[in-house]
Amino acid sequence: MRGITKGYLIKRLTMLVLTVWLGLTLMFIIPRLAPGDPVAAMVSRLSAQAGRVEQSEQMIQAWQERFGLDAPMYVQYFRYLGNSFRFRLGYSMAYFPTTVEEMVMRAMPWTLGLLTIATLMSFTVGIAIGALIGWRPTPRVVRTLLPVSLCFTSIPPFMLGILLIYVFAFGFRVLPFAGAYARGVSPAFSWAFVSSVIQHGTLPAAAVVLTSMGHWALGMRAMMITNAGEDYMVLAQAKGLRPGRVFWMYGVRNAILPQVTALALSIGVIAGGSIIVEYIFTYPGMGYLLYQGIVNNDYPLIQGVVFVLICGVAVAVFIIDLLYPFIDPRITYERG
């Protein structure tokens, strides 16, 4: 009766594949609608640098064969789909012999590590602040002081990032300002490496947490206030339950439901990295990779990052859809 049926699971999986396919197709079509030929553009760039390129005609042809651009459009399309589903994202144009999947695989752990922790922290802290502000029995002092912690929300993350670097990296010199780990340390599961990673991650994570927790707090506060007027809250008080129980099981438990959906979406977006924060801290994650792709006109790289982003959001929404009936019993997939 309650929970997830097999039919629903199949339907939902089909939707997941369709979403990714639609994203891939759009990514295939849009660059091809733009005028010009990427290989010709590349060769002309080379010739502009070198003054003159011998046998540029043959070169263009060779490159087009190499990238498979000589095949008919539909062949290119199916090749592209097949490669994408096997996670073959092609060669980077700017770093030619390197493949995009290699670059993505190298950047992904940094972004996932940094931003997953930062997002979860921001969610937890923001929700806690919002819940306390929106809860009438909270002591007045706390309710007056807590909103102060949200002032960072009005500062854009790049400004806050620069500010943090200025204060903590150049001013107090307590934390490093760039990279993911110190140069002298080699990546291994050792204390030196782990502590270096934590040190390097602190400032970028702080920039993300401080600027985004206000949104969670404000949303949560609004839900708590709406929720406080519900009859079950009055009844919970009438039952003489401990305030903590009313707060958690009757207040927060209901007010948090819409926030969980929003969390799933922002977890999905994490896969694409945070361009501005990663750029400011030269953090070698997905956002920095995307930035590099854009400045170098590295189309395969951009496509690769966007592909990962699409997959991330689709998978996150898929997972939250499966989890939701357990969070909110009113949601069932009986009739799929």
Place this chain on the structure above:
Amino acid sequence: MSNRTTAAAVCEVRNLTVHYDVSATPVVAANEVSFDVYEGETLGLVGESGCGKSTTAMAMLRLLQTPGRVAGGSVNIAGVDIMRLRPAALRDFRWRNIALIPQGAMNALNPVMRIEKQLADAIAAHADTGGRQALRARIGELLEMVGLPADVRRLYPHELSGGMKQRVCVAMAVALNPPLVIADEPTSALDVVVQRLVAQSLIRIKETLGIAMVLIGHDMGLMAQLTDRVAVMYAGRIMEIAPTDILFKAPLHPYTQQLIDSVPSIRVKKPLRVFPGGPPDLRNLPPGCPFEPRCPKAITICRGETPALKACGEKQYAACHVPNTNRNNI
């Protein structure tokens, strides 16, 4: 309906006054309300919307939401003045001594908790549950008492109908066998068939458990069926209080008379009388009797002097300068 002169009062409300601080001069939503509820008795509290009956009930539970506050008076339940309890003692006192059957059953249960858990919550907060098995048995017993199958405990509120939810609330209210239950319009927003089921479960808990009840509502038919005594409220004041049969046969207050006359009857074909005017604006009450502007029998003194509630017969009290004296029929 039986003789209650010897019964002890489980609840004494004295001069209960509730202010809503919405402007410089507070709105008086309940004005010097006093009444007793005797052991095992059901007292009806009737009146139009906005007359202060729900406000009185919430004040008795100390559950008024701001800007409402109790400005004076006392509520003694089982010998304890609930207005003087400190928060922790108040928490202990609630549900064990005074329980609530809320107005909007649709929303009165937490949507993310199973029925079982919500009943268990109320029990575990105040008593030793005696282990999981005993608790489960007790919950099943409570649900069956209000005519629900014991399996209902495994369900979530959205899986129940409105009437079932309301009966769950009834079961929850009697879980600790409190001396007093306040039922705030327990049958409003339900269709008549379901109303009947809920009314039956109220009668059953009253008869089998002997719990005293304050039943709030505006349905005079339901009042006639369920209550032993009725208090009629108007503009935050009690206008008349009398045993139900006497009140219906020979109301003293012109307002009570109007309330009774406005109930259509199937058996006796009479023109439906709708009375002009609405409930008074509490921010701007007329001097003297608040009912005077709508009263067909008003005389000069009614405009100048607010009548006090006084005995006008055995066990019958009315706040009126010109009470109905045509009492030949009793």
